[in-house]
Amino acid sequence: MGLFDWLARRKRIPSEQPEASFVVEFDETEIRCKRPNGDIERVRWNDLKGVLLRNTDEGPFAPDVFWILVGSQGGCVIPQGANGEDTLLRRLQELPGFNNEAVIASATCTDNQDFVCWEREDS
Numbered sequence: 001m002g003l004f005d006w007l008a009r010r011k012r013i014p015s016e017q018p019e020a021s022f023v024v025e026f027d028e029t030e031i032r033c034k035r036p037n038g039d040i041e042r043v044r045w046n047d048l049k050g051v052l053l054r055n056t057d058e059g060p061f062a063p064d065v066f067w068i069l070v071g072s073q074g075g076c077v078i079p080q081g082a083n084g085e086d087t088l089l090r091r092l093q094e095l096p097g098f099n100n101e102a103v104i105a106s107a108t109c110t111d112n113q114d115f116v117c118w119e120r121e122d123s
Contacts, residue, residue, distance in 0.1 A: 017081055019063045024076075024084035026091060031069060033076040043071035051092055051118040053080075053106040065106060068114075092118065 021036040032042045052068040059065075065080035067088070078085060092098060095118050102115040109115075 019079035019081035020083060022079055022082035024078055024082050024088050026088060031076055031088065033078045033082065041074070041076040043069045043074040043076050047071035047073050049120050050116065051095070051098075053103065053115040053117055055106055055109045055111065055113050055115070057110060057112055059110070097121070 018036075023034040025032050025034070026045075028045070030042050030044045031048075032040055034040050048069060048071050050068075050070040052070070054066045054068055056064045056066075063079040063081070067076070067078040067080065067085070069076040069078070078088070089103075093100065098118045099116065102117045106113075106115045
């Protein structure tokens with residue numbers, strides 16, 4: 001482990017990660033993301049049209065991977081590492097045709113790129 005690696009780990013302890021202050025919740029009706037300022041973004045499951053992962057080159061000291069949940073009447077932008085994101089991922093993986101390979105490709109990407117994880121068949 002080099003000095004830079006040690007510094008990076010010290011800088012990003014969980015309590016200091018800005019993405020950890022976002023809270024993701026869902027039920028059988030909708031997905032909600034509560035932002036640190038109190039705003040809530042939401043999308044209804046029956047309105048969900050697509051799920052993307054957006055990678056940016058802003059990391060490692062700033063959030064650089066975001067879930068984008070697209071609906072015709074709402075949507076959510078959720079930073080990877082948000083509270084509840086791991087539970088949401090497991091639920092998203094239950095969508096018919098969810099592309100886990102896109103999630104894996106996103107995990108190895110450090111450039112600005114979008115990965116389509118799921119699109120509604122009838123959209």
